[in-house]
Amino acid sequence: MNNAFEEAKPVIQTLQAHGYEAFFVGGAVRDSLLNRPIGDVDIATSARPEEVQAIFTKVIPIGIDHGTVMVRYDKQSYEVTTYRVEAEYNDYRHPDEVQFVKDIRDDLSRRDFTMNAIAMNIEGNLIDPFNGREAISLHTIKTVGNAHTRFSEDPLRMMRALRFVSQLGFHLSEETWHAIQQNASLLTHIAVERNAVELEKLVQGTFAHQAWNLLVDSKIGHYLPVFKNDPSMMQKCKELSWIPLDDLSEAIAVFHILYPTLSIDQWAKEWKLSNQQKRKAALLADMIHQYDKASMAWLVYQLHEENLAAFERIAHLLSLEGEEWKYENTMRIYTRLPIYSKQQLAISGLELKEWFHPTPPGPWMKRFLHRLEHAVVTEELPNDREAMKEKVLEWSQREES
Ligand code: ATP
Numbered sequence: 564m565n566n567a568f569e570e571a572k573p574v575i576q577t578l579q580a581h582g583y584e585a586f587f588v589g590g591a592v593r594d595s596l597l598n599r600p601i602g603d604v605d606i607a608t609s610a611r612p613e614e615v616q617a618i619f620t621k622v623i624p625i626g627i628d629h630g631t632v633m634v635r636y637d638k639q640s641y642e643v644t645t646y647r648v649e650a651e652y653n654d655y656r657h658p659d660e661v662q663f664v665k666d667i668r669d670d671l672s673r674r675d676f677t678m679n680a681i682a683m684n685i686e687g688n689l690i691d692p693f694n695g696r697e698a699i700s701l702h703t704i705k706t707v708g709n710a711h712t713r714f715s716e717d718p719l720r721m722m723r724a725l726r727f728v729s730q731l732g733f734h735l736s737e738e739t740w741h742a743i744q745q746n747a748s749l750l751t752h753i754a755v756e757r758n759a760v761e762l763e764k765l766v767q768g769t770f771a772h773q774a775w776n777l778l779v780d781s782k783i784g785h786y787l788p789v790f791k792n793d794p795s796m797m798q799k800c801k802e803l804s805w806i807p808l809d810d811l812s813e814a815i816a817v818f819h820i821l822y823p824t825l826s827i828d829q830w831a832k833e834w835k836l837s838n839q840q841k842r843k844a845a846l847l848a849d850m851i852h853q854y855d856k857a858s859m860a861w862l863v864y865q866l867h868e869e870n871l872a873a874f875e876r877i878a879h880l881l882s883l884e885g886e887e888w889k890y891e892n893t894m895r896i897y898t899r900l901p902i903y904s905k906q907q908l909a910i911s912g913l914e915l916k917e918w919f920h921p922t923p924p925g926p927w928m929k930r931f932l933h934r935l936e937h938a939v940v941t942e943e944l945p946n947d948r949e950a951m952k953e954k955v956l957e958w959s960q961r962e963e964s
């Protein structure tokens with residue numbers, strides 16, 4: 564059994580010692596059957612959330628109303644969720660209430676796809692009432708129960724289906740595919756944040772190209788933020804050379820480049836990116852625009868080491884000309900940069916003030932500092948006080964004449 568399961572075994576054993584049932588469930592079971600690296604290990608139990616809280620010393624009630632408690636054990640965190648079924652879905656968002664149940668099989672029946680509805684005990688034996696293992700071996704994504712019903716209960720499952728296509732390279736069962744085409748419009752009821760989580764996983768997948776084909780063909784794009792205003796955008800995305808991206812901000816940078824009528828701010832607002840994600844998207848898009856126009860040193864300087872790989876990914880996706888965007892090249896340039904930030908310039912505003920005394924400080928200072936920064940980075944000037952002084956005086960004379 565995978566090491567992550569071994570590490571989590573004591574959590575299940577503790578629950579059992581208190582007279583409850585507990586199983587591994589969800590993505591980790593699926594991925595281990597696929598021999599893929601497993602993510603978070605999730606546990607389903609017959610114990611009620613308050614009972615789980617009473618048993619373990621380190622617990623965080625992260626979703627107590629829905630039966631989920633985070634258990635910290637041996638430096639790891641596990642989501643421990645009480646067997647439950649979901650009552651009425653009235654607004655397509657969240658079930659109105661959950662009902663705790665006694666039987667793991669009932670819990671498995673509320674799960675989205677058969678491949679995700681398998682429970683495994685600590686001996687590695689499976690409870691697989693919906694033939695999830697068979698679906699996995701056939702590489703099929705298939706809803707538990709009637710696809711139409713399951714998607715109308717929670718339309719997010721349609722986006723989940725497509726992100727699993729992207730992650731796993733599986734295909735959709737015929738029924739599941741037809742139900743997505745019929746129910747795509749229900750996605751408008753889903754909160755942007757939830758769709759964004761799935762879109763991010765979709766752009767991180769190895770088979771994103773396949774997923775984009777389905778996004779276009781199912782018309783799901785007609786019901787997603789921004790794309791809904793012009794579904795032809797999706798078509799453009801479909802034609803990109805998809806490779807796994809790191810996060811949604813990289814995808815947003817690409818979308819903006821393909822569709823510049825909408826600013827990064829607007830893209831970020833519609834998809835509810837954090838400020839940090841927005842800044843990353845803006846920087847990447849800006850650098851793609853500067854590619855070919857600015858010197859590579861200046862580009863690489865602005866990107867910083869941490870964004871060089873992202874820049875390569877985006878350039879690849881957009882099939883940018885040349886080889887200069889390749890990480891190998893940008894990293895080589897990066898290691899040879901004369902400075903890595905404005906603070907490393909041999910002078911600051913203080914010197915400028917001194918040299919131009921009695922001219923009062925003003926926007927001119929920022930302008931000159933910026934020009935100096937550029938000149939040093941691109942090695943037009945050495946990072947040297949005297950050379951800079953000479954240059955700045957020359958610039959100011961030219962500006963005056
Ligand atoms: P990943 O490896 O990307 O985390 P995952 O399958 O674990 O994939 P999660 O979003 O972590 O996906 O959800 C854990 C499990 O909860 C799923 O495997 C599935 O059984 C169930 N699940 C999650 N979201 C839904 C949903 N919207 N409807 C029904 N079941 C769901």
Ligand code: MG
Pocket residue numbers: 589590591602603
């Ligand atoms: Mg998971």
